[in-house]
Amino acid sequence: MGVDRDWEGVRLHVVTGKGGTGKTTVAAALALALASDGRRALLVECEGRQGIARLFDTPPLPYAERKLAVAPGEGMVYGLAIDPEQALLEYLEMYYHLGRPARVLQRVGAIDFATTIAPGLRDVLLTGKVYEATRRRFSGSRPARTAARIVRHDGVPADAYVYDAVVLDAPPTGRITRFLNVNAEVADLARVGPINRQAASIMSLLRSPQTAVHLVTVLEDMPVQETLDGIAELRRQQLPVGAIVINRVQPAHLPTSALRAVARGEVDTAALQRGLAKLGIAAEPSTVDALAAETIDAARTAVRERRLRHTLSQAGRPTYDLPELDIGDIARLYTLAAALREQGAA
Incomplete structure (x- = not known):
């Protein structure tokens, strides 16, 4: 290869x-x-x-x-x-x-x-x-x-x-x-x-x-x-x-800057609802709020994982990712x- x-x-x-x-x-x-x-x-x-x-x-x-x-x-x-x-x-x-x-x-x-x-x-x-x-x-x-x-x-x-x-x-x-x-x-x-x-x-x-x-x-x-x-x-x-x-x-879906913003709770629920509507999904405000909360949790997890990855890099060893x-x-x-x-x- x-x-x-x-x-x-x-x-x-x-x-x-x-x-x-x-x-x-x-x-x-x-x-x-x-x-x-x-x-x-x-x-x-x-x-x-x-x-x-x-x-x-x-x-x-x-x-x-x-x-x-x-x-x-x-x-x-x-x-x-x-x-x-x-x-x-x-x-x-x-x-x-x-x-x-x-x-x-x-x-x-x-x-x-x-x-x-x-x-x-x-x-x-x-x-x-x-x-x-x-x-x-x-x-x-x-x-x-x-x-x-x-x-x-x-x-x-x-x-x-x-x-x-x-x-x-x-x-x-x-x-x-x-x-x-x-x-x-x-x-x-x-x-x-x-x-x-x-x-x-x-x-x-x-x-x-x-x-x-x-x-x-x-x-x-x-x-x-x-x-x-x-x-x-x-x-x-x-x-x-x-x-x-x-x-x-x-897999990482967002760049670091956007990820950190979402992790801070900066989610535009109106834009999220419009995006769902374009996909033909009519979502109630409560559903949109739940999706936003899950997105924030996922972003916080991703930010923590990136921090841990940086911590591991300080060991100075080759690193392999497995999905x-x-x-x-x-x-x-x-x-x-x-x-x-x-x-x-x-």
């Missing part, structure tokens, strides 16, 4: 946002955008809600990488719902070769007990699986027991990454920094050995230019403030801040993906 991509070199896109802002929908649309033109993207869910499956109208995802959708230009989107217990089994088998003993632990409930009493361990396992998927190459892919192996496409170099991009539907902004930074704490606790090396490798990826943490918001006071607080906290922890995605944007759409999930995802591509997100 002739638009430069903002995130060249980024392989892991972490999507966070305040609850209710459409974080999962934006993550899915971003995965579709990144998979366009023959690329492969993995969309990962880590909160056990099966939100990805509902969006793509598929059965609940198992702990296995499954094809979800075909992107424009014959790209592919795969999905994975990470289960912490299965991730721990995979970790023990991959790094400690504890295949059968680990499954004995599973049967007696030891793994579930461990992840329950040590919530941080759950986040270690989740980020560890995302790290593995992001770094996996065709030539280095181990025969997968818990995840479907992706067959190499014709013309793809044998040592190429299996996925061109990984999109993580991450926890909300209030928890995102702790979630991403958990391996730094692990590395501090385990000063030597394989656990230290693994944790350090994960943090190296998460703090590198190959990662971007995108924040989803809507133009309301609380989500905007939480977005700004999240950006500040990510920067304090040296985690790479990506874009701000403003979701459910309403409010009243269409089905699948059609909405493709429309939002196209909007992201047009703005240079993918």
Whole structure:
């Protein structure tokens, strides 16, 4: 489309946002955008809600990488719902070769007990699986027991990454920094050995230019403030801040000067009534007054949204607008993906 991509070199896109802002929908649309033109993207869910499956109208995802959708230009989107217990089994088998003993632990409930009493361990396992998927190459892919192996496409170099991009539907902004930074704490606790090396490798990826943490918001006071607080906290922890995605944007119908006048209550009800009459609508004065009141409320909302947009701009990050759409999930995802591509997100 002739638009430069903002995130060249980024392989892991972490999507966070305040609850209710459409974080999962934006993550899915971003995965579709990144998979366009023959690329492969993995969309990962880590909160056990099966939100990805509902969006793509598929059965609940198992702990296995499954094809979800075909992107424009014959790209592919795969999905994975990470289960912490299965991730721990995979970790023990991959790094400690504890295949059968680990499954004995599973049967007696030891793994579930461990992840329950040590919530941080759950986040270690989740980020560890995302790290593995992001770094996996065709030539280095181990025969997968818990995840479907992706067959190499014709013309793809044998040592190429299996996925061109990984999109993580991450926890909300209030928890995102702790979630991403958990391996730094692990590395501090385990000063030597394989656990230290693994944790350090994960943090190296998460703090590198190959990662971007995108924040989803809507133009309301609380989500905007939480977005700004999240950006500040990510920067304090040296985690790479990506874009701000403003979701459910309403179209602007009036220039700023006219909008402010209406917001102050300056509505010519006589002109409004004449305009309705030209359209063949005979409106009572009470109806015209009600329309004027709604117009004033809408203008005040628009003025507030413009103020919040200016506040977000002070964070100095690329910003993408996604419209409010009243269409089905699948059609909405493709429309939002196209909007992201047009703005240079993918």
